Amino acid sequence: MPSFHPDETLLIELTAGQLDQATALVIAAHIEVCEECQKKSAVYASLAAEFLEQSDDTPCGEEILQALLSKLPEQQQNTPKIKLMPHQEDFYPQTLNDFLAAFPPQKSWQQVGGSLRQLPLAKGFNGATCKIMGVKAGHTIPKHTHKGDEFVLVLQGGLSDHRGTLRRGDFIYSDATVEHTPVAEMGEECICLVVTHGKLKFTGAFGRVLNWIS
Amino acid sequence: MCKNVYETITETPENNPALLIARVANNQDKQAFVILFKSYAPKLKSWLLKGGASPNIAEEIIQETFLTLWQKAPLFNPEKASVATWIYTIARNKKIDKLRQEHYPELIVEIASDGTHNPDTKKDVRKALKVLNAEQFTVIYKNFFEGQTHQEIAKQEGVALGTVKSRARLALKKLHAVLDISE
Ligand SMILES: [Zn+2]
Numbered sequence: 233m234p235s236f237h238p239d240e241t242l243l244i245e246l247t248a249g250q251l252d253q254a255t256a257l258v259i260a261a262h263i264e265v266c267e268e269c270q271k272k273s274a275v276y277a278s279l280a281a282e283f284l285e286q287s288d289d290t291p292c293g294e295e296i297l298q299a300l301l302s303k304l305p306e307q308q309q310n311t312p313k314i315k316l317m318p319h320q321e322d323f324y325p326q327t328l329n330d331f332l333a334a335f336p337p338q339k340s341w342q343q344v345g346g347s348l349r350q351l352p353l354a355k356g357f358n359g360a361t362c363k364i365m366g367v368k369a370g371h372t373i374p375k376h377t378h379k380g381d382e383f384v385l386v387l388q389g390g391l392s393d394h395r396g397t398l399r400r401g402d403f404i405y406s407d408a409t410v411e412h413t414p415v416a417e418m419g420e421e422c423i424c425l426v427v428t429h430g431k432l433k434f435t436g437a438f439g440r441v442l443n444w445i446s
Numbered sequence: 447m448c449k450n451v452y453e454t455i456t457e458t459p460e461n462n463p464a465l466l467i468a469r470v471a472n473n474q475d476k477q478a479f480v481i482l483f484k485s486y487a488p489k490l491k492s493w494l495l496k497g498g499a500s501p502n503i504a505e506e507i508i509q510e511t512f513l514t515l516w517q518k519a520p521l522f523n524p525e526k527a528s529v530a531t532w533i534y535t536i537a538r539n540k541k542i543d544k545l546r547q548e549h550y551p552e553l554i555v556e557i558a559s560d561g562t563h564n565p566d567t568k569k570d571v572r573k574a575l576k577v578l579n580a581e582q583f584t585v586i587y588k589n590f591f592e593g594q595t596h597q598e599i600a601k602q603e604g605v606a607l608g609t610v611k612s613r614a615r616l617a618l619k620k621l622h623a624v625l626d627i628s629e
Contacts, residue, residue, distance in 0.1 A: 274527070296508065327554055
């Protein structure tokens with residue numbers, strides 16, 4: 233069970249459809265692996281559904297129903313288990329693999345310095361960007377601050393900063409007030425799903441070099 | 447001129463929504479599909495119009511929602527969600543797809559098996575909503591159903607953002623207490 237969770241507001245915004253697709257992806261991927269957040273989201277979704285059931289009726293034209301009846305598609309009997317497509321991984325939450333299937337990445341993995349690699353995914357309507365990031369086992373991400381909000385979901389390995397150690401399923405939020413120097417745990421590469429609103433700003437001496445390339 | 451097909455539908459075992467979905471799934475039962483359409487499409491339309499969709503776009507979203515409902519009926523699991531919740535989430539994603547050209551993830555719920563999603567949740571949610579005062583209810587309603595942000599609600603209600611946030615916080619606290627989920 234994860235020990236770091238998105239706050240309630242994010243779960244509600246997901247339910248209400250207010251998040252951009254990049255942020256929605258990382259929150260939904262956390263929910264998939266977190267029982268606690270699943271329970272909360274289920275309640276939020278049933279609130280929305282209750283309001284829908286109590287809603288007034290606005291008639292739809294009969295022709296809509298007739299049009300539907302004339303083109304009913306074949307039904308889907310089960311979710312097809314297909315073999316992994318490029319960039320999908322069996323340890324990724326299904327939410328992420330579904331996203332990768334629907335929107336294959338336009339670029340390939342990019343190496344950033346000696347410790348980091350990243351695979352850019354989608355952009356959100358509000359400028360948020362989403363990527364999968366890998367940090368080599370035991371390596372450090374130079375000290376940095378954030379221009380805007382950053383959401384991180386750990387998918388493999390572990391990542392520590394002054395707030396604790398994040399492992400698979402853990403979700404953490406950093407805003408402009410957070411300056412940190414995350415370190416990947418020993419053992420295996422730490423793979424995260426990262427959403428940023430605004431670029432990272434590296435603050436250490438070595439980090440300045442990274443500002444140029446990231 | 448077309449006849450009005452939206453006569454009132456009374457709740458009987460024959461039109462229990464979960465059974466209707468089962469009939470769609472097991473027998474490709476078009477009659478069950480029509481009953482579902484007649485119960486939910488007009489509600490979805492109200493919701494979509496409130497959310498700023500034009501009547502034409504609203505009807506397109508409704509069509510896509512019901513095509514998906516037909517297609518995925520065999521995958522519907524009544525132990526994981528109520529029919530209304532399922533329809534709401536399909537329609538919400540179609541709406542985002544249509545209005546913003548964004549791909550919203552489908553929630554994959556595999557873990558919870560302790561009855562959180564059982565049909566009683568509906569009764570509990572109704573009970574929980576009763577404990578909210580009018581101001582708290584408004585914030586929750588606009589936030590969840592109309593999809594408005596706290597800023598938008600503050601502007602509409604003519605109150606400070608902080609006031610909306612504290613109303614929302616109190617409302618959620620009450621809801622959590624009744625529904626017995628930890629914060
Ligand atoms: Zn969680």
